[in-house]
Amino acid sequence: MANNENIPRHVAVIMDGNGRWARKRALPRHAGHRAGVSAVRKTVETAAQRGVECLTLFAFSSENWSRPREEVSKLMGLFVEALQREVDQLHRNNVRLEFIGAREQLQQGLLEKIAAAERQTSGNTGLRLFVAVAYGGRWDIVQAVRKVADRAVAGELAVDEIDEQVLAKQLQLGGVPDPDLLIRTGGEQRISNFLLWNLAYAELWFCDVLWPDFGEQQFDEALGFFGRRQRRYGHTSEQVEAVSS
Numbered sequence: 345m346a347n348n349e350n351i352p353r354h355v356a357v358i359m360d361g362n363g364r365w366a367r368k369r370a371l372p373r374h375a376g377h378r379a380g381v382s383a384v385r386k387t388v389e390t391a392a393q394r395g396v397e398c399l400t401l402f403a404f405s406s407e408n409w410s411r412p413r414e415e416v417s418k419l420m421g422l423f424v425e426a427l428q429r430e431v432d433q434l435h436r437n438n439v440r441l442e443f444i445g446a447r448e449q450l451q452q453g454l455l456e457k458i459a460a461a462e463r464q465t466s467g468n469t470g471l472r473l474f475v476a477v478a479y480g481g482r483w484d485i486v487q488a489v490r491k492v493a494d495r496a497v498a499g500e501l502a503v504d505e506i507d508e509q510v511l512a513k514q515l516q517l518g519g520v521p522d523p524d525l526l527i528r529t530g531g532e533q534r535i536s537n538f539l540l541w542n543l544a545y546a547e548l549w550f551c552d553v554l555w556p557d558f559g560e561q562q563f564d565e566a567l568g569f570f571g572r573r574q575r576r577y578g579h580t581s582e583q584v585e586a587v588s589s
């Protein structure tokens with residue numbers, strides 16, 4: 345188990361490997377995504393138990409629209425089903441559920457479930473769970489720039505008032521502390537257009553385990569890794585040690 349004093353406030357996860365998990369068992373890819381839902385449930389429980397404040401899961405990227413039509417449609421169906429089945433339990437556990445991504449690209453049925461889940465859990469004060477669907481880090485920055493530009497054109501903001509804080513506020517996770525730790529399963533070591541802006545100072549933890557096999561043990565390994573890192577934010581280690589001693 346990780347040292348309690350050093351728990352990341354915000355953990356972001358790229359849940360990779362569902363397809364390979366299914367292929368290893370000679371099952372259709374969709375069976376891997378279904379098994380992935382159980383890993384999501386376990387991860388949410390573990391994160392809440394360990395005292396993580398925010399958890400952001402990459403469920404469907406802007407680029408995932410180019411997967412075979414059948415896989416995309418089954419995944420969207422799975423999101424609807426998972427929302428239907430899991431939201432009451434999340435609510436009982438005081439989890440606040442929110443979605444980030446290009447909502448206008450989603451079908452009506454899913455949008456309605458998302459809105460209902462967000463409404464139902466909006467007053468909860470426990471773990472904040474963000475699910476990224478139709479999300480891309482570059483898209484996020486562009487939509488934030490557009491909002492800032494609108495304000496500038498409307499005369500509400502001078503161009504030289506635009507700084508990192510002004511832009512960050514308009515990102516999908518505006519006002520939420522940046523992820524301290526990024527976990528990626530499935531063996532690849534890349535960011536894949538996830539929270540490009542917000543991950544600037546995150547510690548990165550990669551593992552070979554395929555997402556459906558990810559559980560408490562791996563989550564604790566990632567927390568242990570995080571607890572051993574010295575976060576410098578551009579300072580020297582001597583400066584960091586002077587502040588913390």
Ligand code: FPP
Pocket residue numbers: 359360361362363364365377378380381384401402403404405408422423426475530555
């Ligand atoms: C990546 O594995 C996974 C996805 C694109 C889908 C993630 C979705 C889930 C875990 C299902 C449920 C999620 C929620 C939030 C209810 P991959 O298909 O790219 O795997 P591969 O690299 O082995 O092919």
